[in-house]
Amino acid sequence: MAKGKDTVFFCNNCGHESSKWMGQCPGCKEWNTFVEEKKINVGNKSSLLSGKIVSRPMQINDISVEAEDRISTNIGELDRVLGGGLMAGSLTLVGGDPGIGKSTLLLQVCRNLSLANQKVLYISGEESLKQIKLRADRIGSFDENMLLLCDTSLANIAENIKETKPAIVVIDSIQTMYDEEISSAPGSVSQVRQATSVFLELAKGMGISIFIVGHVTKEGTVAGPRVLEHMVDTVLYFEGDRHASYRVLRGVKNRFGSTNEIGVFRMDNDGLKEVTNPSEYMLSGKPEDAAGSVVVCSLEGTRPMLVEIQALVSTSGFGIPRRQAIGTDLNKVNLLIAVLEKRLGLQMTNCDAYVNIAGGLKISEPGIDMGIALSIISSFKNKVIPDDIVCVGEIGLSGEVRAVSMINERVNEALKLGFKCCIVPKVCESQIKIKKDIKLIFVSNISDIMSLDF
Ligand code: TYD
Numbered sequence: 131m132a133k134g135k136d137t138v139f140f141c142n143n144c145g146h147e148s149s150k151w152m153g154q155c156p157g158c159k160e161w162n163t164f165v166e167e168k169k170i171n172v173g174n175k176s177s178l179l180s181g182k183i184v185s186r187p188m189q190i191n192d193i194s195v196e197a198e199d200r201i202s203t204n205i206g207e208l209d210r211v212l213g214g215g216l217m218a219g220s221l222t223l224v225g226g227d228p229g230i231g232k233s234t235l236l237l238q239v240c241r242n243l244s245l246a247n248q249k250v251l252y253i254s255g256e257e258s259l260k261q262i263k264l265r266a267d268r269i270g271s272f273d274e275n276m277l278l279l280c281d282t283s284l285a286n287i288a289e290n291i292k293e294t295k296p297a298i299v300v301i302d303s304i305q306t307m308y309d310e311e312i313s314s315a316p317g318s319v320s321q322v323r324q325a326t327s328v329f330l331e332l333a334k335g336m337g338i339s340i341f342i343v344g345h346v347t348k349e350g351t352v353a354g355p356r357v358l359e360h361m362v363d364t365v366l367y368f369e370g371d372r373h374a375s376y377r378v379l380r381g382v383k384n385r386f387g388s389t390n391e392i393g394v395f396r397m398d399n400d401g402l403k404e405v406t407n408p409s410e411y412m413l414s415g416k417p418e419d420a421a422g423s424v425v426v427c428s429l430e431g432t433r434p435m436l437v438e439i440q441a442l443v444s445t446s447g448f449g450i451p452r453r454q455a456i457g458t459d460l461n462k463v464n465l466l467i468a469v470l471e472k473r474l475g476l477q478m479t480n481c482d483a484y485v486n487i488a489g490g491l492k493i494s495e496p497g498i499d500m501g502i503a504l505s506i507i508s509s510f511k512n513k514v515i516p517d518d519i520v521c522v523g524e525i526g527l528s529g530e531v532r533a534v535s536m537i538n539e540r541v542n543e544a545l546k547l548g549f550k551c552c553i554v555p556k557v558c559e560s561q562i563k564i565k566k567d568i569k570l571i572f573v574s575n576i577s578d579i580m581s582l583d584f
């Protein structure tokens with residue numbers, strides 16, 4: 131049956147627009163992502179040429195950036211991820227699984243900013259005023275700068291924002307917002323796009339910092355088109371195991387700072403608390419004298435963090451051995467096992483191997499290669515690696531141990547937490563300034579490990 135002219139198809143993944151349905155998106159090559167939606171009427175294009183000039187070009191040297199443009203949220207971990215505080219007029223997307231603590235974090239941000247004499251408007255399309263108040267009571271006391279609004283109508287919300295002129299606005303969540311003029315359901319591609327562009331205009335036009343909460347799909351990206359991520363200034367993901375109490379806030383995109391930084395939080399009875407010493411926290415449950423457990427010093431952004439890597443190597447019951455990695459890349463684990471087999475002669479063809487980054491953290495940094503290899507060797511040989519050893523290093527295909535970045539910061543972190551010995555790449559020897567209080571073992575090839583007697 132012929133389709134009406136007033137509908138178009140959007141790719142759910144990248145936002146590609148097409149007049150007919152297609153199995154594969156030509157934009158992002160994903161399958162089965164097209165959904166049908168009502169066409170949005172775009173105003174008369176010719177007006178673009180006849181309109182009055184509103185904005186004019188400026189000389190770059192005339193533009194001043196003042197330190198006051200950044201507002202501190204009074205949550206150090208969040209400020210760091212944002213690049214040193216919240217920028218005025220910025221649009222920030224906060225994504226994460228349901229129940230991870232997005233609303234709680236933003237309510238705490240609202241509280242801190244309202245106590246610092248900023249006018250804050252928290253708009254919820256998900257919860258009632260009472261529900262928000264109940265959560266707010268757990269967090270602490272608020273003052274008159276904090277305004278709440280429960281609404282999902284875009285027109286109404288925009289009107290309210292223009293009228294109250296807040297400095298900070300929180301939209302919880304973008305998937306519940308809808309424009310009456312678009313007939314598709316809230317959360318659909320065109321609704322999400324429309325809502326984001328309205329908030330973008332308000333943020334840039336009025337200099338309001340807007341936080342947008344976005345739900346994530348099973349694949350872990352913010353539901354709705356990728357264009358949403360392109361439109362905003364900053365994308366933060368809140369991740370972690372919902373059953374464990376700690377949470378990691380990670381910057382994925384940031385127009386005002388680095389995207390490597392992470393913030394670590396702990397969910398308590400009275401809201402999220404900052405974890406300023408994550409290493410201590412990550413190592414708190416480490417078993418003593420257990421084979422297959424190794425501590426590595428990983429680097430997230432500018433902050434070194436000690437984490438425990440666990441490996442379990444057991445005899446395989448099937449023809450094809452099982453290999454699994456939790457918290458790190460399975461391909462990396464497979465590659466390291468192949469290196470160990472080839473370079474060290476470890477017979478792992480009949481062994482299942484499981485690697486886990488304890489604490490539920492996700493690390494993809496190459497500096498943990500040595501830790502993964504060492505934990506696999508330790509479990510395979512059933513030999514305990516002493517508790518006071520930390521290791522760091524990237525491993526290449528010929529078994530060579532390659533340099534890692536910021537070696538001094540890593541060794542220093544190990545020293546700070548009372549470790550006595552650190553296994554480091556030989557190529558980093560000249561860079562290391564710390565010589566006292568910690569024993570350094572330099573290795574140039576993974577085979578050097580075998581000759582060490584722990
Ligand atoms: P919430 O912030 O509602 O998550 P999201 O908005 O990401 O869906 O998450 C709240 C969860 O955290 C919920 O399971 C209750 C719990 N919680 C605490 O443990 N302590 C607290 O102080 C608060 C406010 C919530």
Ligand code: MG
Binds near residue numbers: 233256302
């Ligand atoms: Mg919520």
